[in-house]
Amino acid sequence: MQVPILKQGPYLIxxxxxxxxxxxxxxLRDALVAQVGQHRARGVIIxxxxxxxxxxxxxxxxxxxxxxxxxxxxxxxIVGIQPDVAFAMVHMxxxxxxxxxxxxxxxxxxxxxxxxxxxxxx
Amino acid sequence: xxxxxxxxxxxxxxxxxxxxxxxxMRGRVMATELGFSSAVATxxxxxxxxxxxxxxxxxxxxxxxxxxxxxxxxxGLKVVARDDGPGIADxxxxxxxxxxxxxRLGLGLPGVxxxxxxxxxxxxxxxxxxxxxxxxxx
Numbered sequence: 327m328q329v330p331i332l333k334q335g336p337y338l339i340x341x342x343x344x345x346x347x348x349x350x351x352x353x354l355r356d357a358l359v360a361q362v363g364q365h366r367a368r369g370v371i372i373x374x375x376x377x378x379x380x381x382x383x384x385x386x387x388x389x390x391x392x393x394x395x396x397x398x399x400x401x402x403x404i405v406g407i408q409p410d411v412a413f414a415m416v417h418m419x420x421x422x423x424x425x426x427x428x429x430x431x432x433x434x435x436x437x438x439x440x441x442x443x444x445x446x447x448x
Numbered sequence: 449x450x451x452x453x454x455x456x457x458x459x460x461x462x463x464x465x466x467x468x469x470x471x472x473m474r475g476r477v478m479a480t481e482l483g484f485s486s487a488v489a490t491x492x493x494x495x496x497x498x499x500x501x502x503x504x505x506x507x508x509x510x511x512x513x514x515x516x517x518x519x520x521x522x523x524g525l526k527v528v529a530r531d532d533g534p535g536i537a538d539x540x541x542x543x544x545x546x547x548x549x550x551x552r553l554g555l556g557l558p559g560v561x562x563x564x565x566x567x568x569x570x571x572x573x574x575x576x577x578x579x580x581x582x583x584x585x586x
Contacts, residue, residue, distance in 0.1 A: 345473065348465040348501070379472055379490065381497040382556060410490035417491055418559040419545070 369438035375406030405434035499529035507533020532576035
């Protein structure tokens with residue numbers, strides 16, 4: 327299942343709608359990194375509210391997105407990690423080190439406005 | 449299967465990345481039927497996701513077997529991840545954080561052990577790998 331990516335001002339917003347296969351995760355990574363260039367985006371928000379499980383592959387791929395987007399000049403923030411998912415990540419030892427996280431979309435946009443120094447003109 | 453009862457056993461063949469999602473979703477349903485909280489059901493689903501991916505990554509094909517178990521008045525969920533792949537050359541090494549021959553994060557097996565209450569791995573080049581884990585409803 328493909329993850330829709332919307333452009334909002336200088337940012338890209340990807341909203342995960344359901345459980346993702348590994349192929350879906352990689353497709354999302356590649357699409358975001360490509361679209362940062364196409365839209366000259368300064369920030370990327372990935373909303374994982376609907377993600378059922380954050381395992382080592384999902385976390386690793388999201389880390390890759392953040393690092394690849396940064397190399398292309400865009401900041402990434404992951405939003406919507408649910409309490410149960412955070413609980414499992416902590417138990418497992420997944421820290422998403424080096425990746426910004428915010429509570430929800432609103433907080434993620436505020437984070438990007440601060441970290442990129444641009445305004446999304448909402 | 450009688451509808452009001454917990455399914456005794458469920459098998460999911462793992463041979464594509466879609467099966468990883470199917471296995472962890474089935475595990476979440478069974479954990480919930482057994483009365484696990486949604487937080488603990490998520491731990492179980494995450495562990496199943498890791499185990500199923502290991503099968504795909506290292507053996508290409510195998511199965512996840514989910515079964516309800518009892519010990520005294522406690523109920524639990526047993527997950528067996530079985531393949532007849534090449535086996536794990538060095539189990540002790542595979543249990544170390546940060547070690548991965550597939551070049552990813554290396555949190556697979558040690559992570560699964562932290563997510564579950566009981567953990568056992570048997571592996572040999574002749575018969576493949578079987579990882580058995582259990583989670584008890586506290």
